[in-house]
Amino acid sequence: MKDLINRFLGRTNKNSKDEAKQRLKFLLIHDQVDLTPGQLEAMKTEILEVIARYVEVEDLEGTEFKLERGDGHVALVSTVPVRRVVQRAQAS
Amino acid sequence: MSECIVVTSGKGGVGKTTTTANLGVALALNGKKVAVIDADIGLRNLDVILGLENRIVYDLVHVIEGECKLRQALIRDKRAEGLFLLPAAQTRDKNAVTPQQMRDLIAKLKEDFDYILVDCPAGIEQGFKNAVAGADRAIIVTTPEVSAIRDADRIIGMVEAAELPEPELIINRFRAKMVEAGDMMNKDDILEILAIPLLGIVPDHEDIIVSANRGRPVVFDETSIVGEAYRRVARRVLGEKDVPEVVFETEPGAWKTFLRWMGLAPARGMAG
Numbered sequence: 001m002k003d004l005i006n007r008f009l010g011r012t013n014k015n016s017k018d019e020a021k022q023r024l025k026f027l028l029i030h031d032q033v034d035l036t037p038g039q040l041e042a043m044k045t046e047i048l049e050v051i052a053r054y055v056e057v058e059d060l061e062g063t064e065f066k067l068e069r070g071d072g073h074v075a076l077v078s079t080v081p082v083r084r085v086v087q088r089a090q091a092s
Numbered sequence: 093m094s095e096c097i098v099v100t101s102g103k104g105g106v107g108k109t110t111t112t113a114n115l116g117v118a119l120a121l122n123g124k125k126v127a128v129i130d131a132d133i134g135l136r137n138l139d140v141i142l143g144l145e146n147r148i149v150y151d152l153v154h155v156i157e158g159e160c161k162l163r164q165a166l167i168r169d170k171r172a173e174g175l176f177l178l179p180a181a182q183t184r185d186k187n188a189v190t191p192q193q194m195r196d197l198i199a200k201l202k203e204d205f206d207y208i209l210v211d212c213p214a215g216i217e218q219g220f221k222n223a224v225a226g227a228d229r230a231i232i233v234t235t236p237e238v239s240a241i242r243d244a245d246r247i248i249g250m251v252e253a254a255e256l257p258e259p260e261l262i263i264n265r266f267r268a269k270m271v272e273a274g275d276m277m278n279k280d281d282i283l284e285i286l287a288i289p290l291l292g293i294v295p296d297h298e299d300i301i302v303s304a305n306r307g308r309p310v311v312f313d314e315t316s317i318v319g320e321a322y323r324r325v326a327r328r329v330l331g332e333k334d335v336p337e338v339v340f341e342t343e344p345g346a347w348k349t350f351l352r353w354m355g356l357a358p359a360r361g362m363a364g
Contacts, residue, residue: 016305027145031182036148037148038147
């Protein structure tokens with residue numbers, strides 16, 4: 001029913017061409033670095049595990065890992081909100 | 093009993109991947125357990141048509157080289173119970189896999205699946221040989237164009253040389269208006285030339301482009317006539333006899349158009 005009302009009001013979902021473009025941009029970046037989104041997700045988990053050994057991470061929801069396309073290169077940009085440095089004995 | 097079907101065409105761009113995706117979804121919606129394999133190593137696309145590209149971790153080559161278990165590489169489609177995708181590798185080439193390895197892989201998949209659909213790459217080289225290696229039957233996709241039909245004819249010969257049974261034909265991108273005007277070859281023209289059984293006719297329709305944009309195969313759309321065409325292809329694959337083709341009304345009535353726009357009317361198409 002909600003769909004129907006939206007259709008009457010011309011509020012259809014996002015244009016499919018915009019969706020196509022967004023998916024495509026994402027794909028091209030991942031093709032360029034030869035990392036699938038699934039692998040990026042796995043890398044993110046592992047990196048966070050390492051970070052969490054040294055600092056207390058705010059919350060996992062707030063962390064962001066993404067690949068961005070710059071001039072002829074791709075950068076891994078990450079934001080990890082840190083609450084405080086963990087003062088525990090470093091096991092090494 | 094499980095069956096491996098290769099979807100092939102010779103010529104590129106006639107709709108092999110779209111056909112594989114929609115047939116796979118339709119079979120799964122019929123309660124079958126289905127694995128779709130993208131055999132186009134180096135140029136994978138089936139993941140994108142199915143909208144599963146974000147979920148890939150492992151691929152076909154990883155499985156074959158033993159880097160992961162088969163189960164780890166199979167991506168479950170949450171929208172269609174029983175449907176799984178085995179994606180192609182994007183950065184390797186066709187020679188990363190041999191026909192024998194494909195046969196072994198398909199034999200293994202047959203333990204768990206009712207249908208295994210292989211999306212064959214364009215061309216007649218190694219990729220084709222890999223794709224047909226484990227297949228029990230073949231579906232040839234063509235469009236009503238001279239170049240596509242010529243290549244289809246060549247591929248029919250190669251399928252027979254690979255000792256598969258007589259392949260079946262899907263005529264894709266059919267435009268009823270042009271056929272009526274005598275500017276496009278009709279079903280009989282094409283069947284006369286290719287002389288293989290017809291599995292179905294799929295109309296050329298905007299829904300296909302929108303569904304590809306969204307990564308949501310058109311068979312999910314119950315009001316789409318193209319979706320209905322694919323659902324009927326699936327019924328024939330499942331062995332149902334005398335399934336009529338969808339009607340290709342060129343100009344639907346205003347009321348029907350309105351109902352369809354509201355999403356209230358079922359897809360057109362009765363006898364044809």
